Amino acid sequence: MDWNLRPARDLGLTPADRLRSLGREPGLVGLAVNTAWRRAVRAYLRAAHRFRIEGQANLPTHGPFVMVANHASHLDALALLAALRGPAARRAHALAAGELFFGNAARSVLSAYAINALPVWRGRSRRGELDTMRARLAEDALAYILFPEGTRSRTGAMAPFQPGLGMLVAGTGIPVVPCWLEGARDAWPAGARLPRPGRPLTLIIGPALRFPATRNDRAGWQAVSAEAEAAVRRLSPSPP
Template sequence: MSRTAAWAVDGARFVLQRLVLRPLVRSVVSVEVEGAERVRDLPTPFVVVANHSSHLDAPLVLGALPPRVSQRLAVAAAADYFFDARWRARITGLVFNAFPVDRGGTRGSHRGLAAQLLDEGVPLLLFPEGTRSRDGSMAPFKVGAAALAVTRGVPVVPVALVGAYAAMPRGRSWPLPGRPPVKVVVGEPLHPREGENARALTQRVALAVERLVLGQDEADGEGEGGPGVVAVVETEGRRAADPAEASLPAEDDASTTPGPGRDEGRPGAGAS
């Protein structure tokens, strides 16, 4: 892509995210944001991770972060759904700056793209639970996001989405009426420690997100997790070929970077 074309795409993405998607989301839910200043001056790249309970999640995160970050933030999307048709790939790529990740054990042409993006200075958004919550509670975090952070030496930014499940629970194609309240809390960046492996960092990140969800003080990164944090797990039955793949849904849920009105199994459905 030429420099002029890249500027045009960046400009279009800014308009779509800040002047279309963000106002749309805030017209259907009442959004409160805390801690966005924690990433305002954070050098890129980094990995943003959040709990995943609703199709509102990716738009909420993008709308809460400073424009300098959200405009470049790349969101992992399932290649077999979001990039299976040219029109869908273009829309998803333009609005969410999405990048394809191969799922289901495949070793396709997109392998290693998440690491490549980090190497190029692009921040990422991943949902380590792999799929949306079925009841609003946090599921175990998979190690993909932390593995990228450890191997690339970049920080992880924990983000808590509070109230998103109540506003738009699984199975709904639009948020509940009455602009239900939703809160986006951005935590302090967590840097990989000397000699720390992906599993240990994943546990720290899961604890940080949980404490932000519960409204508690920032996690100190110690201990094995508080109430609700389940043991960290790998992808079932195998280790992902691509670390980003370990943060994508299982094959029975085709949902990654959706916005309001999108549901799985129909045109317009997304995956996180």
């Protein structure tokens, strides 16, 4: 048998740098903490928000793939993570705003170990960092959770998707799974300190999209994002 061994992507980093690294690997402690967190979140969503999933069969059981959805609440990433099972759940990373989720040591620890988030710095992410995320997605068979609007909606209306999604998947066969979150804004709107129990939350998962023939250039990135945006909008129970 031929062995293909490579060092961990985060080998040699200091603990603080490792938390913010795009190459962070979970380790046994990270996997245990993340598993416990996902179970707790799933139980909370079911009990407090009557969390319901439609279209579960459209969700791949293993990576690589990218889940994209409308974004109006801090519950959004938790809901998408709660929908995952098995290898996909263990290899899932939410792409989160670095300045918000990795702004200090305490947030970095929570984001890295509980949510398994990877930082994306608004206005500071370089092409090389996106190339790293693209490579890891395919090579490590990861699942990314991404909100291509770039920020939470304050009104509930979905904003146009930014082209970053296309930079991750254009020219590959990696599935992009469109999702719609219904009720998340009512359950935990932007500006509220805590979620509001009793407000129902539904995740609707649509058929996966693939872009193997799309050029990996700016026009291709925009085409990917436009098609994914249209697919997400079609899932809305009350299309805008």
